[in-house]
Amino acid sequence: MANSKLDSLDFKILKMLSLNARKPYLEIARSCNVSGAAIHQRIQKLYSMGVINGSITLINPSAVGYDTCAYIGFFLNDPSKFNEVVDRLKAIPEVVECYFTTGKYDMFVKLYAQNNDHLLSVIHDKFLKMGLGRSETLITFKEVFKRQIPINEVAED
Known part of the structure; x- marks a missing residue:
């Protein structure tokens, strides 16, 4: 069951981060047509909600x-x-x-x-x-x- 507190911007952010966890916030902001501050706040919200658990470096x-x-x-x-x-x-x-x-x-x-x-x-x-x-x-x-x-x-x- 999807989290009802997530909106389309949250899903756009999650999709971009799932493809590249190191993608700069400003790049995400430009793709979503919002400010860098808005992206930073959204990502912090996703962390605090437990939607994002962290990001890792994958070692071969x-x-x-x-x-x-x-x-x-x-x-x-x-x-x-x-x-x-x-x-x-x-x-x-x-x-x-x-x-x-x-x-x-x-x-x-x-x-x-x-x-x-x-x-x-x-x-x-x-x-x-x-x-x-x-x-x-x-x-x-x-x-x-x-x-x-x-x-x-x-x-x-």
């Missing part, structure tokens, strides 16, 4: 020595320990994403390792000590594409 993992990307589904021995397991996973720098899921797994994580030996080390030396039930690991060959969600203005009823 292979360029800094992390050639193996893996997804691991965990089966927890005790699902009530989810928060404890999450806290322990946060302490493992190779884990970059973590999800509580429905279906086959209790949890699903994405991690990067320098190579398959490093991945095995993370699994054996870090995950096994967490008291998890069992896990299933999927190693990716190559990221084909990655993108933001589509930003389209939602028609009001």
